[in-house]
Amino acid sequence: MSDAQGRPYRAGFGCFVGRPNAGKSTLTNAIVGTKIAITSNKPQTTRHIIRAVLHRPESQLVLVDTPGLHRPRTLLGERLNDLVRETWSEVDVIGLCIPANEPIGRGDRFITGELADLRATVLAVVTKTDLVDKKRLAEQLLAVSELGEFADVVPVSAVSGHQVDTLVDVMTGYLPESPQLYPDDMLTDDPEQVLVAELVREAALEGVRDELPHSIAVVVEEMIPEGNVTKIYADVYVERPSQKAIVIGHRGSRLKHVGTTARRQIEELLGTRVYLDLHVRVAKDWQRDPKQLRKLGF
Numbered sequence: 001m002s003d004a005q006g007r008p009y010r011a012g013f014g015c016f017v018g019r020p021n022a023g024k025s026t027l028t029n030a031i032v033g034t035k036i037a038i039t040s041n042k043p044q045t046t047r048h049i050i051r052a053v054l055h056r057p058e059s060q061l062v063l064v065d066t067p068g069l070h071r072p073r074t075l076l077g078e079r080l081n082d083l084v085r086e087t088w089s090e091v092d093v094i095g096l097c098i099p100a101n102e103p104i105g106r107g108d109r110f111i112t113g114e115l116a117d118l119r120a121t122v123l124a125v126v127t128k129t130d131l132v133d134k135k136r137l138a139e140q141l142l143a144v145s146e147l148g149e150f151a152d153v154v155p156v157s158a159v160s161g162h163q164v165d166t167l168v169d170v171m172t173g174y175l176p177e178s179p180q181l182y183p184d185d186m187l188t189d190d191p192e193q194v195l196v197a198e199l200v201r202e203a204a205l206e207g208v209r210d211e212l213p214h215s216i217a218v219v220v221e222e223m224i225p226e227g228n229v230t231k232i233y234a235d236v237y238v239e240r241p242s243q244k245a246i247v248i249g250h251r252g253s254r255l256k257h258v259g260t261t262a263r264r265q266i267e268e269l270l271g272t273r274v275y276l277d278l279h280v281r282v283a284k285d286w287q288r289d290p291k292q293l294r295k296l297g298f
Contacts, residue, residue, distance in 0.1 A: 011060040012175035015087060016125065017115070018097035019107035023127035023158060027097065028052055028063050030158035031168055053182045059172040060180050064091060076287040088118055093174040095125040095167070100132045100140050100155065104147060112148040121174040124150040125167060130157040193220040196266050200234050200278065203262035204247060215239045216247070217286065231275045232266065237283045244280050255280065 016024040032052040054061040064087055072078040088094060094115060098108055115122050124144045129137055137155060145153050152170050156163040197218040204216050217237040224231040236258075238244050248255045255278060263276045283289075 007058055008177040009058060009179065010172055010175040011062075011178040011181045012092035013062045013064055013090065014093040014095065014171050014175075015064040015091050016095045016097050017084070017088065017111060018127075019105070019111065022097035022099055024097050025065060026158040027095075027125070027127060027156065027164075027167075028065055030161060030164050031063065054168065055184055056168075056172065059175060060182065061168065061172050061175065062181060074287045075290065085114075088115070088120065091120050092176060093121045093123065093171050094118070095123045095154075095171065096150070097125045097127045098140075098144055098147075099128045100126050100137055101128050104140075104143050108147065116148065121151045122148075123170060123174075124148075124153040126153065126155040128157065128159075129155045129162060130160045192270065193223060195269060196220050196223065196232060197234065199265045199269065200236065200258070200262045200276075203258045203265070204236055206258075206261070215243055215287070217283075225272070229273045229275055230266075230270055231277070233277045234279075236278060236280045237286060238280065239283065239285055239287065241282055244282050247280050 016027055018024055032054055052063040052065070054063065072081050096108075096111060096115060098104065124147070126137070126140055126144055132140070141153055141155060144150075151174065154163060154167045154170055156167050158164065197220045200220075201216055201218040204218070215238050218234055219237065220232060220234045222231070222233045236247060238247060246254075247258070249257075259276050259278050262278075263274050266276065267274045
């Protein structure tokens, strides 16, 4: 199969890796042009692998979103790390994201080492270039190229859009020749319920004190389309009653704000009006309990 110019059609899987907050999810969103991976300024926000499909006349790049690799402190942490390594072994091209505005650290070296033995082509992606001047960027590009054996080093800014298309060109160039993997109209192969749960979780994370990011899980119990409205019933799980109070807020004010924010995002995603019913529940120490982890989708 080839395109109009006779170039071979390429299709395959790519993913971005890097320490937490390296800009992986924001970059995925910028490339696909819709909000698929959740973004938050809290590390460790991506829990589910979400695939985004990028269609071009001559190629199809399927982006797999993975949690950040980190030193695990809980059973949940260990499972997330296993998931990351499993994903890495199955993709064709990997972009290691390193922010332009932070010095290269132990985390970057650790991940570079982990990537060294994979069959995938590994690129270095220097993210957040809008936050530094040209001199600092040049220094960082040099430091990154000395970090490991990369097929390419590409500077980008997901926020300004600078070089995002170039990065896609480079990544698709390393994909194998292959027929299309997904139909044209497909943007993600994740069930809507998972995306909806992630949007609720993102809204619940915003503005919450630092002790909460890992303690929030969301399960969508039901999604019922009725005419032009979709009714969604979702439970927000925390580990302790004190956390429940934080999420609900004074006289329910915070939960109301979470509901409004999430509803707007979900309406955009589904293209219908949404009625969102949220309940906050306590699942004691769920991150350490295998049975509860399964129930909450991990």
